[in-house]
Amino acid sequence: xxxxxxxxxxxxxxxxxxxxxxxxxxxxxxxxxxxxxxxxxxxxxxxxxxxxxxxxxxxxxxxxxxxxxxxxxxxxxxxxxxxxxxxxxxxxxxxxxxxxxxxxxxxxxxxxxxxxxxx
Numbered sequence: 001x002x003x004x005x006x007x008x009x010x011x012x013x014x015x016x017x018x019x020x021x022x023x024x025x026x027x028x029x030x031x032x033x034x035x036x037x038x039x040x041x042x043x044x045x046x047x048x049x050x051x052x053x054x055x056x057x058x059x060x061x062x063x064x065x066x067x068x069x070x071x072x073x074x075x076x077x078x079x080x081x082x083x084x085x086x087x088x089x090x091x092x093x094x095x096x097x098x099x100x101x102x103x104x105x106x107x108x109x110x111x112x113x114x115x116x117x118x119x
Contacts, residue, residue: 049111
């Protein structure tokens, strides 16, 4: 006859064996502190779109700063060289952003044309 202590040890062993056989490898690795994630293959177009979006975000920040500089110089002296230079900077940055927006739109169009059509 098994004592309660032996029964509890047997139950613990059974639970450990069950967990080992039923727990997926990824979960065991994560519980052990090994954070191996499966590498996803990125589409080159997605990578390039990410780069372009990052550049657009950077340009938006620069445009905000240029707009503030233009407003300050316009407020100080409407007809100064600094005002005209700040205005040209704003125009230049907005033109660059416009070009990147068109490139991004073209990439999205290419990406959507590459996707298989649903029948």
